[in-house]
Amino acid sequence: MKKITLLWFLCFTNIALTQEKMITHEGLLYFEASVPLFEEIKARNEIATCILNTKTGEIFSLALVKNFRFKMKLMEDHFNENYMESNRYPKATFKGIIEDFNYDNICILPKEFKLKGRLTLHGQSKLITTTLFLRKTGDGLEIISNFNINSADYNIKIPQMLSMKVSKIVNINAQFIVKDIYLPKQSLRARSNLSNSNLKPVFSILSEDTR
Numbered sequence: 001m002k003k004i005t006l007l008w009f010l011c012f013t014n015i016a017l018t019q020e021k022m023i024t025h026e027g028l029l030y031f032e033a034s035v036p037l038f039e040e041i042k043a044r045n046e047i048a049t050c051i052l053n054t055k056t057g058e059i060f061s062l063a064l065v066k067n068f069r070f071k072m073k074l075m076e077d078h079f080n081e082n083y084m085e086s087n088r089y090p091k092a093t094f095k096g097i098i099e100d101f102n103y104d105n106i107c108i109l110p111k112e113f114k115l116k117g118r119l120t121l122h123g124q125s126k127l128i129t130t131t132l133f134l135r136k137t138g139d140g141l142e143i144i145s146n147f148n149i150n151s152a153d154y155n156i157k158i159p160q161m162l163s164m165k166v167s168k169i170v171n172i173n174a175q176f177i178v179k180d181i182y183l184p185k186q187s188l189r190a191r192s193n194l195s196n197s198n199l200k201p202v203f204s205i206l207s208e209d210t211r
Helices: 001-020 073-083 188-209
Strands: 021-032 043-051 059-066 093-097 112-123 125-136 141-150 169-180
Touching: 021 059, 043 141, 043 169, 093 125
Parallel strands: none
Antiparallel strands: 021 043, 021 169, 043 059, 059 093, 093 112, 112 125, 125 141, 141 169
């Protein structure tokens, strides 16, 4: 009886969540701090997480710093060891809200929204306001945002010998396609497995961020 009750609970949780949550673990983040006439300083992260509440417009994203990839291994090592200190500050997170969000008003053409939230990285947390573009695709909901941050605001120190080659103003480009968590054609047993596999990391991410 307890097992049946648990399965019903997991099924109900899945349905409730997908009515208002969409997610991806395959988001793209681009980082660039290049200076003209010097070597390009650009990195790409292909496994960032993004969670969108389609009822409220709340949005959360997380990226592990060590997942940024550079063209040169030496540059990647400097980025992790000296610039971002990724052993000490392993993740970057953003938690905010999309103003005037209405899922029903979004179509296949990009629609611009204002985004406000708190970006946390390198042990520092700052409020930012920017714009993003949303559009529906065959795979889900596409989210694209592009904004700049000042590395000094996050206590990121650039060595004096590199100060001419590394920009203090960093460009961040984020691209996500979030999808429904729930797959309607799955069996009840598969839905319970989905709760254990997909939903557990979602809850752990959110709870970790509020610590």
